[in-house]
Amino acid sequence: xxxxxxxxxxxxxxxxxxxxxxxxxxxxxxxxxxxxxxxxxxxxxxxxxxxxxxxxxxxxxxxxxxxxxxxxxxxxxxxxxxxxxxxxxxxxxxxxxxxxxxxxxxxxxxxx
Amino acid sequence: xxxxxxxxxxxxxxxxxxxxxxxxxxxxxxxxxxxxxxxxxxxxxxxxxxxxxxxxxxxxxxxxxxxxxxxxxxxxxxxxxxxxxxxxxxxxxxxxxxxxxxxxxxxxxxxx
Numbered sequence: 001x002x003x004x005x006x007x008x009x010x011x012x013x014x015x016x017x018x019x020x021x022x023x024x025x026x027x028x029x030x031x032x033x034x035x036x037x038x039x040x041x042x043x044x045x046x047x048x049x050x051x052x053x054x055x056x057x058x059x060x061x062x063x064x065x066x067x068x069x070x071x072x073x074x075x076x077x078x079x080x081x082x083x084x085x086x087x088x089x090x091x092x093x094x095x096x097x098x099x100x101x102x103x104x105x106x107x108x109x110x111x112x
Numbered sequence: 113x114x115x116x117x118x119x120x121x122x123x124x125x126x127x128x129x130x131x132x133x134x135x136x137x138x139x140x141x142x143x144x145x146x147x148x149x150x151x152x153x154x155x156x157x158x159x160x161x162x163x164x165x166x167x168x169x170x171x172x173x174x175x176x177x178x179x180x181x182x183x184x185x186x187x188x189x190x191x192x193x194x195x196x197x198x199x200x201x202x203x204x205x206x207x208x209x210x211x212x213x214x215x216x217x218x219x220x221x222x223x224x
Contacts, residue, residue: 004154033211042200042214043155056211090154100146101212103154 002027004093004104012110013081021076021107025093031055032074033101034066037088049074081111114139116203118215126223129191133218135201136183145184146212147175148200155200158186191222 005024013019025032033048033056045058049068060066063081068074078085088108092101115138125131137145144162148155159168161177161184168175172191177184188195198219202212 035212042216043212045211045213048211058211088153100157100160102157103148105154 004091004102006089006091006104006107008107009105010108010110012112014112015081015083017081017111019078019081019109021078021089021091021109023074023076023091023093023104025072025074025091026095026102029093029095029102030072031094031096031101032068032072033092033094034060034074034076035090035092035103037090037106039087043090046076078109081109083111085109086111114203114205114213116201116213116215118199118201118218120218121216122219122221124221124223125191127192129222130187130189131191131220133186133188133199133201133220134183135185135215137201137203137213137215138182139203139205139213141206142179142182143204143206145177146202146204147184147186148202150198150200150217151196158199188220191220193222193224196220196222 007022031050034046035043037043046060048056052068064078066076088106090106092103094101119134146160147158159175164179172189175186198217200217202214
């Protein structure tokens, strides 16, 4: 069965650079959400989209923005990267807002 | 602020043992509680619980929710080394769409 696809799997950026992470939800899923997981920490909710509209906002820094496109894929744009942004970034998708969420494999971002 | 707490933080058992993982939550307008297994990368969905007292079962894993006492347990019987992982529980509120509030996880190690 198709799963949530994230790209790239690994990304190394320098401080103050910009990064774009992509997420392709499970087919027919209309809801996407982004989580950040630092080393040894549990996932922290960043932002979510339902039917291409932002639905909830968590602890997403102002330097980050995201959107969901007409094909339901989502992109997380991260600017002015800081060392503390180094983390695993997970995207999850669900069919409608309250069903179970399935996670992608994550993008490991390292800021040097 | 919503809060999810898991216990124990870590657990070491031998193959064949039975383990019980605990999750307590304080989620305003609680909707559902989800359990995930996280090995090296992405959390893998296990269960979603919305009704109190109804056990969900999948193979050697089972889980139940107590909405009166605000907790859930995840049981794993006849543990195997492949069960070694971090087990995350997450609460979801009615008015928070897809945002999951995760607990800190329980790190389970199953020794041969």
